[in-house]
Amino acid sequence: MADVYEDVSEAIGGTPMVRLQRTVKTGRGIEVFAKLEYLNPMGSVKDRVARYLVDQALASGTLSPGGVVIEASSGNTAMGLAMMATNRGLRCRAVVRRQTSREKLDCLRALGVELVLVDGDLPPEHPESYNRKARSLVAACPEAFFPDQHNNRDNNQCHYETTAPEIWRQMDGRIDVFVGGIGTGGTVSGVGRYLKERDPKIEVVAVDVEGSVFSRHFAALSGSDDDSAPPGRYLLEGLGDEEIIDCPEFEIFDRMLQVSDPEAFLAARELARDEAMLVGGSSGAALWGVREILPELQPGARVVTLFPDSGTRYLSTIYNDDWLREQGLPTARG
Ligand code: PMP
Numbered sequence: 621m622a623d624v625y626e627d628v629s630e631a632i633g634g635t636p637m638v639r640l641q642r643t644v645k646t647g648r649g650i651e652v653f654a655k656l657e658y659l660n661p662m663g664s665v666k667d668r669v670a671r672y673l674v675d676q677a678l679a680s681g682t683l684s685p686g687g688v689v690i691e692a693s694s695g696n697t698a699m700g701l702a703m704m705a706t707n708r709g710l711r712c713r714a715v716v717r718r719q720t721s722r723e724k725l726d727c728l729r730a731l732g733v734e735l736v737l738v739d740g741d742l743p744p745e746h747p748e749s750y751n752r753k754a755r756s757l758v759a760a761c762p763e764a765f766f767p768d769q770h771n772n773r774d775n776n777q778c779h780y781e782t783t784a785p786e787i788w789r790q791m792d793g794r795i796d797v798f799v800g801g802i803g804t805g806g807t808v809s810g811v812g813r814y815l816k817e818r819d820p821k822i823e824v825v826a827v828d829v830e831g832s833v834f835s836r837h838f839a840a841l842s843g844s845d846d847d848s849a850p851p852g853r854y855l856l857e858g859l860g861d862e863e864i865i866d867c868p869e870f871e872i873f874d875r876m877l878q879v880s881d882p883e884a885f886l887a888a889r890e891l892a893r894d895e896a897m898l899v900g901g902s903s904g905a906a907l908w909g910v911r912e913i914l915p916e917l918q919p920g921a922r923v924v925t926l927f928p929d930s931g932t933r934y935l936s937t938i939y940n941d942d943w944l945r946e947q948g949l950p951t952a953r954g
Contacts, residue, residue, distance in 0.1 A: 627707040632667045633782050635659050637790040637924075642894040643887075643907060648919040652910055655787060655926045658899055662699040664929035665783070665807060666769075670700025672778035673767040674708060683765035685709045690764045692716075692754040694803065694858050695724035696929050697769055702731035710765075715754045721857065723933040741853075744863040751863060770804050771866035779810025787811060787924055788818060795822050796921040799909045801859045801902045801928060802826040802834055802876075805868030811926070812872040826873045827909035830880045832860025834868060838876040855881045855937075855947060858902040858928060877912055879905040882949045885938040887911075892931055892939070901938050903927035 625631055636659065640652045657665035677683035688711040689701050698714035705712035712733050716725065717740035728735055736757065742749040747756060751770075758766040769775045787795070798815055800808035805826075812824035828834045831854035854860060856879070881901075888904030891897045906925045917923070937943050941951045 628661045629667075629671050629703055629707050631661045632671050633660070633786065635786070637787070638897075640895060640907075643890050644910060644914065646914060648917075650914060650917055650919065650921050650923065652914075652923045652925070653791065654897070654903075654906075655783070655790070655924065656897065657783075657926055657928050658897075658903070658930040660700075662696070662703050663933065664696035664699065665926065666693075666696040666928075667700040667703065668782055669767075669769060669775050669778050669806060670697060670704050672782070673769070673772070673774060674701065674704040674710070674765075676774060677765050677767075678708060683710070684763070687711070687763045687765055688713055688761060689767065690715075690754055690758050690761065691767050691769060692750055693769070695720050695728065695933070696858065697767075698728055698733055699724075699731060701767070702728065702733045706732070713757065715750060715757065717750050721934050721937050723936060724857075727933065751861075769806065769867070770861070773867055775804055775806035775867055776810035776813070776869065779807050780814045781810075783807065783926070784811040784814030787926075788815065791922065791924060793818065794922055795819070795924050796917065797823045797825060797913060797923045799825045799827060799906055799913070799923065799925040801905050801909075801926075802828050802868060803858045803860070803902070804865065805834075807926060807928070809867060809869035809872055813869060816872065823874045824872055825875045825877060825909055825913060826868075827859070827905050828876055828878050829854050829856045829860040829884070829905065830878045832878070833862060833864060834860060835876050835878045837864050838870050838873065841870050855949075856884050856901045856905065857934075858900065859905055875913075877909050879908045881947075883908045885944065885949065886953060888931060888934075888938055891927070897927060898931035899927045900929040900931055900934050902929065903931075904938075
């Protein structure tokens with residue numbers, strides 16, 4: 621039975637690369653390709669990281685069967701960890717912001733995750749905040765394993781070893797620009813590092829969200845004027861952070877762009893309608909980033925981006941006109 625997997629986690633990775641046909645008006649022979657990470661078993665790119673970190677911890681003895689995996693997650697990593705917990709005889713406890721989409725919370729409950737809901741408006745230094753709570757739960761639980769996806773660079777290494785070689789192979793090594801969203805920074809750092817090692821001319825563009833602190837930090841590091849928007853609230857799930865974390869390898873990024881909530885959401889809705897790719901808001905952010913840089917590219921350039929998760933987990937939010945109106949956001953381009 622050559623094509624039969626022993627458990628669903630073996631189906632992670634090997635996701636398709638698809639040319640964008642109708643959402644980018646390129647001309648000049650420019651081509652844009654998207655790696656569809658929402659086609660992983662739990663519907664996101666984070667399945668890769670969940671498998672990598674859990675299996676590594678089991679192999680090293682940091683985690684033993686019967687143990688509990690505890691992590692802070694915007695939802696997707698927790699779904700991947702739930703898959704790994706079920707298949708490896710573990711328990712999974714996830715710190716999730718109360719503001720997370722209803723679909724994601726429902727999925728996590730359906731998968732048997734023990735949810736610890738926190739108020740996403742608390743400042744990062746608050747002990748009950750998203751950024752601190754997982755750490756204190758871990759300290760109180762001797763059999764806990766904390767993947768620490770925000771600060772553990774094995775997260776980046778997972779993308780360096782799996783996502784990036786797939787991209788390189790799928791593109792026959794002909795890539796000019798990689799555009800990726802930055803949440804923990806694992807994807808864009810791991811993929812970016814691999815691609816630049818193969819071809820230093822490849823440009824790496826990280827897409828952050830307005831209100832996140834990453835762009836300000838990047839501007840300060842590169843010594844340029846800090847013209848990024850001040851820290852603040854945003855609705856886009858999966859990208860940005862309220863504080864600087866260890867995973868982003870800022871030195872790998874050639875550029876950082878900041879998307880607004882409405883630009884990301886409208887672009888995601890276009891992907892659903894015009895490419896039949898039902899994706900989340902961070903995929904819309906990636907498409908927005910691609911469009912931002914298109915006018916500057918050389919004729920014949922090949923651009924690769926990555927769509928992290930499925931739009932089915934945002935039907936009550938970014939695909940719901942009433943919700944958009946309640947947030948004071950547009951439902952279509954005016
Ligand atoms: N998009 C979504 C929907 C996510 O959940 C995440 C992970 N937080 C990302 C993008 C960003 O990926 P990374 O953590 O690798 O930067």
